[in-house]
Amino acid sequence: MSETKGNFIDEKLLPIAGKIASQRHLIALRDGIMLAMPLIIIGSLFLIIANFPIQAYQNFMAGIFGKNWATVAQYPVNATFSIMGLVAAFGIAYYLAQSYKVDPLSSGIISVAAFLLAIPLDKLSDIPLALLGSQGLFMAIIFGLGSAEIYRFFIQKNITIKMPDSVPPAVSKSFSALIPGFAVVLLVWVLRILVENTSIGSIPNVITSVIGKPLSMVGGSYGGSLIAEFCIVFLWSFGIHGANIVGGIMAPIWYGAMDANRVAFQAHHMLPNIITQQIFDNFINLGGSGTTIALAFMIAFLAKSQQLRALGKLVVGPAIFNINEPILFGLPIVMNPMMIIPFVVSPIVALTTTYFSMKLGWVALTAGIAVPWTTPPIISGYLATGGHISGAIIQLVNIVITFFIYFPFFRAVDKQKLKEEEEYNKEHNITVGSPAETLQA
Amino acid sequence: MKIVLCCAAGMSTSLLVSKMETASKLQNKDNTIIAIPAEQVPSEIDSADVLLLGPQVRYLLAKFKKLGEEKNVPVDVIGSIEYGTMNGEKVLAQAERLIKK
Numbered sequence: 001m002s003e004t005k006g007n008f009i010d011e012k013l014l015p016i017a018g019k020i021a022s023q024r025h026l027i028a029l030r031d032g033i034m035l036a037m038p039l040i041i042i043g044s045l046f047l048i049i050a051n052f053p054i055q056a057y058q059n060f061m062a063g064i065f066g067k068n069w070a071t072v073a074q075y076p077v078n079a080t081f082s083i084m085g086l087v088a089a090f091g092i093a094y095y096l097a098q099s100y101k102v103d104p105l106s107s108g109i110i111s112v113a114a115f116l117l118a119i120p121l122d123k124l125s126d127i128p129l130a131l132l133g134s135q136g137l138f139m140a141i142i143f144g145l146g147s148a149e150i151y152r153f154f155i156q157k158n159i160t161i162k163m164p165d166s167v168p169p170a171v172s173k174s175f176s177a178l179i180p181g182f183a184v185v186l187l188v189w190v191l192r193i194l195v196e197n198t199s200i201g202s203i204p205n206v207i208t209s210v211i212g213k214p215l216s217m218v219g220g221s222y223g224g225s226l227i228a229e230f231c232i233v234f235l236w237s238f239g240i241h242g243a244n245i246v247g248g249i250m251a252p253i254w255y256g257a258m259d260a261n262r263v264a265f266q267a268h269h270m271l272p273n274i275i276t277q278q279i280f281d282n283f284i285n286l287g288g289s290g291t292t293i294a295l296a297f298m299i300a301f302l303a304k305s306q307q308l309r310a311l312g313k314l315v316v317g318p319a320i321f322n323i324n325e326p327i328l329f330g331l332p333i334v335m336n337p338m339m340i341i342p343f344v345v346s347p348i349v350a351l352t353t354t355y356f357s358m359k360l361g362w363v364a365l366t367a368g369i370a371v372p373w374t375t376p377p378i379i380s381g382y383l384a385t386g387g388h389i390s391g392a393i394i395q396l397v398n399i400v401i402t403f404f405i406y407f408p409f410f411r412a413v414d415k416q417k418l419k420e421e422e423e424y425n426k427e428h429n430i431t432v433g434s435p436a437e438t439l440q441a
Numbered sequence: 442m443k444i445v446l447c448c449a450a451g452m453s454t455s456l457l458v459s460k461m462e463t464a465s466k467l468q469n470k471d472n473t474i475i476a477i478p479a480e481q482v483p484s485e486i487d488s489a490d491v492l493l494l495g496p497q498v499r500y501l502l503a504k505f506k507k508l509g510e511e512k513n514v515p516v517d518v519i520g521s522i523e524y525g526t527m528n529g530e531k532v533l534a535q536a537e538r539l540i541k542k
Contacts, residue, residue, distance in 0.1 A: 001453070004485075014500050015500075017500040018504070021500050022500075022501065022504050029478070108495075236497075239497055240499070240500060241448070241449045241498050243449070244479075311525075311526070314526070318453070322452050324453075325448075325456075325495065326453070326456070326525055326526075328497070328525065329496060329497075329521040330524075330525025330526050331527075333523065333524070340504055374452070433526065
């Protein structure tokens with residue numbers, strides 16, 4: 001690394017970030033939930049198809065496919081969104097077991113069984129779909145981590161049924177999962193019986209009231225999300241991928257809130273949550289962490305210095321798709337006290353305008369549609385709100401406001417570089433000119 | 442040789458990949474260069490000749506260095522200036538230096 005850095009970062013911040021980022025339970029949690037991501041994006045497509053908010057389109061589709069077409073179009077949503085918790089229960093246990101180097105597949109299926117065992121059935125035969133989705137997310141985390149821990153405990157202590165060497169490895173592997181699997185199922189079974197004899201009624205109820213609600217209240221509030229966003233840009237200021245670290249902790253809350261909105265959106269009810277994953281992906285981090293899209297355009301089209309103009313060609317294309325590492329390291333913003341000010345202020349302002357314009361009802365809430373974070377602004381705001389133009393407008397407003405926040409700082413950097421270049425040219429001319437003069441003299 | 446770059450999602454390193462490929466072609470070298478998200482490193486490192494980290498994920502260096510030592514693959518962080526300016530030529534040279542060591 002060529003630049004000089006304070007000891008604070010190398011000695012304090014980097015190890016902490018490293019610890020969080022390589023903490024196996026947090027990684028398993030993030031990757032396990034992310035396992036459902038492709039499904040959620042596919043489901044989002046069907047959600048958009050079924051709910052596109054133009055009456056002529058709705059009439060047209062109903063004319064061709066019949067009155068119930070929207071219901072039919074949303075069949076895949078149940079198979080994608082609504083199994084988010086189930087997929088996470090598998091995925092979290094899978095990745096945790098993998099990090100302990102014990103059989104991940106066996107651990108994953110044991111976790112799925114434990115997860116399902118905790119859910120009381122409707123009419124003794126129907127699994128309530130809602131609990132397999134985002135409502136079951138916290139349960140999936142606890143059961144996924146817990147069952148994988150129990151599983152690896154048994155495997156690592158060698159408490160398994162052993163088969164003679166002549167038995168094929170695939171067969172003996174399935175037997176080695178028997179004892180830990182039995183232990184997990186037994187534990188959940190006993191737990192369920194105990195809980196059913198109290199007034200709370202079911203394990204999902206316990207988890208929702210003890211963990212789910214308090215955590216969602218913190219992470220889903222304006223203050224909580226402000227702190228989260230601050231941590232993201234603060235880490236980035238030192239060149240550490242903040243979104244990656246903070247996202248690992250906040251994912252269950254923000255994805256859960258997103259899915260609760262999706263459920264309400266489908267039922268045509270009031271949407272419950274302002275803060276969702278999409279707020280950060282599509283409304284705050286416009287152009288990348290730090291809301292740098294306006295800055296990218298400034299560098300590309302308003303810069304006078306050669307250095308920034310050259311950088312401009314590099315930054316504007318990726319910025320449209322919300323990738324901004326060339327700006328962060330190239331301008332740079334990282335470790336640059338002056339640029340860090342607008343870099344921290346901009347997303348906090350964007351979060352504030354977005355939050356309050358949604359709270360006041362000026363801008364539609366995010367409809368639980370997972371618009372990938374690489375989707376360009378304007379389009380992403382329209383889609384994320386379920387096809388409301390107000391979603392695109394608030395993005396435009398945020399871009400304009402952050403333009404004015406960044407502009408004076410951009411000007412100052414540009415001027416400074418221009419001055420450096422002029423001085424360099426001057427010196428260059430003198431050094432080229434003077435030997436020639438001395439020769440002539 | 443096969444150069445593997447990694448960052449959080451493999452997005453911004455993929456920008457660098459195309460720059461490095463251009464630099465590689467200009468020097469008439471036959472290199473395979475790929476960009477992957479950090480979580481894929483354990484499964485990809487076997488096939489790599491060198492692993493380079495984007496500076497934004499340099500907190501993973503200790504972890505991947507250990508992994509690299511096991512597999513005999515040199516691991517390092519890309520300089521942030523080279524990264525910011527997407528200097529394919531210099532990063533390619535860095536990769537070559539690491540392999541020769």
